[in-house]
Amino acid sequence: MDSVSLNVLTCLGAKSLEEFRRLDPETRRELLRTSLVDPEPIELGIESSSPDNPDVYLRQQKFAGSSVEVRQVIKESREVYYGDNHFAIRLQYLDTFMLDPLQQRLDSGVAVPIVALVRRITVLLDLHRGQANQLRKLLKFENADTITLILWDGGLSDGSDLSTHQTLYDIAAAVKEIKEKFGRKLAIFKSVLRREEGKSSRMESIEFYWDEPTGEARRRVYNGVAPFHEVVQVEIEEWTRSTPSSGTPWEKLM
Numbered sequence: 001m002d003s004v005s006l007n008v009l010t011c012l013g014a015k016s017l018e019e020f021r022r023l024d025p026e027t028r029r030e031l032l033r034t035s036l037v038d039p040e041p042i043e044l045g046i047e048s049s050s051p052d053n054p055d056v057y058l059r060q061q062k063f064a065g066s067s068v069e070v071r072q073v074i075k076e077s078r079e080v081y082y083g084d085n086h087f088a089i090r091l092q093y094l095d096t097f098m099l100d101p102l103q104q105r106l107d108s109g110v111a112v113p114i115v116a117l118v119r120r121i122t123v124l125l126d127l128h129r130g131q132a133n134q135l136r137k138l139l140k141f142e143n144a145d146t147i148t149l150i151l152w153d154g155g156l157s158d159g160s161d162l163s164t165h166q167t168l169y170d171i172a173a174a175v176k177e178i179k180e181k182f183g184r185k186l187a188i189f190k191s192v193l194r195r196e197e198g199k200s201s202r203m204e205s206i207e208f209y210w211d212e213p214t215g216e217a218r219r220r221v222y223n224g225v226a227p228f229h230e231v232v233q234v235e236i237e238e239w240t241r242s243t244p245s246s247g248t249p250w251e252k253l254m
Helices: 003-012 017-022 025-036 061-065 068-084 091-098 101-105 132-140 162-185 215-223 228-239
Strands: 042-044 086-090 120-125 146-151 186-191 203-205
Touching (some): 003 017, 042 091, 091 120, 120 132, 162 228
Parallel strands (some): 086 120, 120 146
Antiparallel strands (some): 186 203
16 A cells, blocks of 8 residues: 555544545544544654654645545645644744645645644744744744744743843844734743753743833833833833834933
8 A cells, every 4th residue: 555545544544535535524524633633732843754744744745646535635634633733843843844845736725735724833932043034934824823932941930031031132023023913812931941851841921021011110110120021021112113212222211
């Protein structure tokens, strides 16, 4: 049996292609969910390169030359796998996840682009600079119900360590654009522990750092008595201005 047939049978569980075709759409979807949906977030990266991983075979160009019946199975499988799973991806692998050779070979009625199917995605950001443009690619996930950003790899829970603070500066404008587009669908956290330690990372929400600071917050920052989160709110407001403010650094915060 060729690899195409094996992959299709994996999607269908114990059903044959003919049996699958006779089922009503909702029953077919439930069957595919049983085979393809994981209750836990699916972590994608280098380890996802296995040919048995659905994320690999559901985007392969070889299906473009398959029968109409097989392509229909792959279409429905992609809708379930990418639409019903929750994906966790390190930011540097986001390009690979968005790469969709099969969709490029088939018309949109047969293979809907992966970025249009994904509903839940978590992106892990390392604490370093130069990530803003990569992060902006999340704007293409227009049908997402939830987008979660996690700053991880150590530091302090409130982001007051130097590495996290520099990362906040780097991504401030990109996150603002994503927040403006997705609103409450976006969540942002800072992870306290390193994942390499094999422990559950305690996370603290830092989404409110992108809230507009109040006048009182600006005055406290000016007087040097503001808590860290108000300092960051004022900083992000300044970092993300489309037109730089005039005046001294402190005058720009007022």
